[in-house]
Amino acid sequence: MSWILRRLDAKGILGFAILAVVVLCAVAAPWLSPLDPNAQDLASAIAPPAFGGGTAEHWLGTDRLGQDVLSRIIYGSRVSLVTALAAVAGSALVGTVLGMIAGYFGGFAATVVMRLVDIVLAVPFILLALVFMTVFGPSLLNVIIAFIAARWTQYTRIAYGLVLELREREFIQACVAAGLTTTDILLRHVLVNLAGPLLVVATLELGFVILIESGLSFLGLGTPPEVPSWGGMLQEGRALINVAWWLTTFPGLAIMLTVVGFNFIGDWMRDQFDPRTGSVRPTEIGSRD
Amino acid sequence: MRDDGSRALLLSVRGLAKRFPVHRGLFRRRAGEVHALNGVDLDIAPGETLGLVGESGSGKTTAGRAILRLLEPSEGLAFFRSRTVAQAGGPETVDLFQAPPSQLRLLRRDMQIVFQDPYSSLNPRLRIGTNVAEPLRAAGMSRPSRREMVAQLLDDVGLASSLMERFPHELSGGQRQRVAIARALALQPQFIVADEAVSALDVSIQAQVLNLFLELQRARGLAYLFVAHNLAVVRYVSHRIAVMYLGRIVELADTDALFAQPRHPYTEALIDSVPGAEGARAVVQGEPPNPIRPPSGCPFHPRCRYAQPVCATERPPLRQITPASAAACHFAETLDLQGV
Numbered sequence: 001m002s003w004i005l006r007r008l009d010a011k012g013i014l015g016f017a018i019l020a021v022v023v024l025c026a027v028a029a030p031w032l033s034p035l036d037p038n039a040q041d042l043a044s045a046i047a048p049p050a051f052g053g054g055t056a057e058h059w060l061g062t063d064r065l066g067q068d069v070l071s072r073i074i075y076g077s078r079v080s081l082v083t084a085l086a087a088v089a090g091s092a093l094v095g096t097v098l099g100m101i102a103g104y105f106g107g108f109a110a111t112v113v114m115r116l117v118d119i120v121l122a123v124p125f126i127l128l129a130l131v132f133m134t135v136f137g138p139s140l141l142n143v144i145i146a147f148i149a150a151r152w153t154q155y156t157r158i159a160y161g162l163v164l165e166l167r168e169r170e171f172i173q174a175c176v177a178a179g180l181t182t183t184d185i186l187l188r189h190v191l192v193n194l195a196g197p198l199l200v201v202a203t204l205e206l207g208f209v210i211l212i213e214s215g216l217s218f219l220g221l222g223t224p225p226e227v228p229s230w231g232g233m234l235q236e237g238r239a240l241i242n243v244a245w246w247l248t249t250f251p252g253l254a255i256m257l258t259v260v261g262f263n264f265i266g267d268w269m270r271d272q273f274d275p276r277t278g279s280v281r282p283t284e285i286g287s288r289d
Numbered sequence: 290m291r292d293d294g295s296r297a298l299l300l301s302v303r304g305l306a307k308r309f310p311v312h313r314g315l316f317r318r319r320a321g322e323v324h325a326l327n328g329v330d331l332d333i334a335p336g337e338t339l340g341l342v343g344e345s346g347s348g349k350t351t352a353g354r355a356i357l358r359l360l361e362p363s364e365g366l367a368f369f370r371s372r373t374v375a376q377a378g379g380p381e382t383v384d385l386f387q388a389p390p391s392q393l394r395l396l397r398r399d400m401q402i403v404f405q406d407p408y409s410s411l412n413p414r415l416r417i418g419t420n421v422a423e424p425l426r427a428a429g430m431s432r433p434s435r436r437e438m439v440a441q442l443l444d445d446v447g448l449a450s451s452l453m454e455r456f457p458h459e460l461s462g463g464q465r466q467r468v469a470i471a472r473a474l475a476l477q478p479q480f481i482v483a484d485e486a487v488s489a490l491d492v493s494i495q496a497q498v499l500n501l502f503l504e505l506q507r508a509r510g511l512a513y514l515f516v517a518h519n520l521a522v523v524r525y526v527s528h529r530i531a532v533m534y535l536g537r538i539v540e541l542a543d544t545d546a547l548f549a550q551p552r553h554p555y556t557e558a559l560i561d562s563v564p565g566a567e568g569a570r571a572v573v574q575g576e577p578p579n580p581i582r583p584p585s586g587c588p589f590h591p592r593c594r595y596a597q598p599v600c601a602t603e604r605p606p607l608r609q610i611t612p613a614s615a616a617a618c619h620f621a622e623t624l625d626l627q628g629v
Binding site for chain 2: 169170171173174175176177178179180181184188189192193195
């Protein structure tokens with residue numbers, strides 16, 4: 001792991017720092033948040049933040065129902081992180097497997113998979129999510145499934161291209177000549193050479209999923225209202241944006257910072273893998289574990 | 290030719306052909322075929338090295354890969370005397386091109402390949418030891434015995450066993466090629482295809498690796514199909530040499546006979562084009578013809594300085610000219626070709 005520390009630049013440090021804060025919030029929400037995120041206190045509803053004329057009891061103010069904004073933001077990180085991790089893991093798995101099959105076997109398998117990719121890419125994601133949530137009802141699981149159904153294509157395209165090239169490399173031919181099974185070749189020899197580029201895609205996807213998930217919650221297509229989520233908070237605060245700016249500003253900042261953090265990490269990793277930026281090549285990264 | 294029945298052949302290839310479809314146009318219609326190999330016959334005895342030379346596109350690499358079934362041949366027979374198949378209770382000789390997948394997996398232990406590019410022939414993400422051990426793992430050997438075996442193999446190819454823990458990019462080209470040879474030896478094959486195995490190496494390293502091939506042959510009784518475009522390299526290691534042109538063998542001779550007295554004008558041209566002290570004489574003009582539309586008659590006639598009218602109409606078959614050499618030329622007996 002020490003090579004990571006040696007190669008961190010400002011962007012990388014900032015990205016990992018933001019990620020650490022978000023993960024800490026999600027994991028330690030019950031201990032970190034000052035109040036119960038769902039505790040209503042109508043007496044102190046729409047209180048401004050502590051530095052904007054409010055009290056120290058509610059640092060970032062309260063909403064229409066007197067719920068503490070800071071506590072809801074801390075708890076809201078859970079929805080964002082769980083959705084992002086599950087959606088990215090699921091779509092990476094599906095997309096990588098399909099991309100490897102299409103690239104390695106070519107022919108009919110490639111035609112079917114890659115045309116399917118074209119079709120999925122042609123469907124607007126919000127439309128897909130809208131139809132999906134209307135049919136199956138809004139829930140965290142359905143949000144994740146909708147993401148997987150749409151975003152696997154990102155990994156398939158990358159994996160397909162890389163495998164097409166890898167397949168002709170002589171070490172793969174040597175594996176065939178040595179009598180390795182196709183499964184062994186794909187899992188032990190092809191996959192390790194895809195891991196780097198796909199990791200970059202996955203990191204950038206984490207930011208994307210968090211952003212779009214907030215959008216879905218904002219449209220009422222995401223998680224149910226009783227679960228605090230950043231997108232849901234934006235939606236609730238929208239009506240009061242002229243009176244209580246803090247209801248939209250702070251969740252919005254949380255979304256923005258998290259997405260920026262993931263994008264920084266993704267950019268940093270891409271720099272590491274890109275030979276043109278003069279950093280290490282993928283082959284070298286693999287050798288320093 | 291030696292080995293005319295006096296010794297049992299290890300490998301006997303007859304009528305090997307490989308055609309690649311050519312697609313053209315908007316709908317990628319099948320527009321024709323390239324005959325990469327056209328009726329190639331080869332015999333290799335145990336412990337023998339057969340050199341295979343020719344220009345780029347002559348089909349020499351395709352021949353090596355088709356014999357190992359890394360490419361599916363279009364036509365032909367390849368009888369192989371497989372130790373492993375016989376030990377498993379199978380027949381003494383197997384047709385490689387007809388072998389079902391289960392038998393092919395056994396056959397793979399008896400025949401291996403060493404590639405040209407030592408930079409792409411090892412998996413960059415796996416340690417040297419793991420790269421070498423992959424064939425052993427596929428054959429079901431346990432981890433501790435694999436480790437022991439890999440150390441021995443690295444020692445056999447002249448590398449320190451401590452290199453096991455390194456990654457391919459930490460090694461030089463020559464070291465990598467030795468690793469690739471160790472991997473090819475892992476399953477104790479009887480036959481190795483060396484596909485331009487030294488062409489990518491520095492000249493000083495080439496000699497070392499060639500000597501390694503010779504030592505291993507002596508120690509293990511290996512047979513090689515040594516594919517190369519460099520005549521000097523092939524001459525150094527081969528007992529016999531087959532010269533390929535446009536998917537066919539145009540001359541097949543004992544190494545000494547081939548160089549002393551080539552029997553095909555193309556062989557003469559190849560020998561003559563090796564840059565020597567007095568410089569290279571360009572005896573062959575122009576590029577090899579397009580294999581999609583090969584010339585009529587003898588495929589070499591458009592570039593041959595001895596060509597006669599008959600060469601444009603009739604393709605000469607490969608025939609025995611002297612006990613030591615066979616050539617596919619109408620005038621093989623009468624031409625006085627220059628060797629070295």
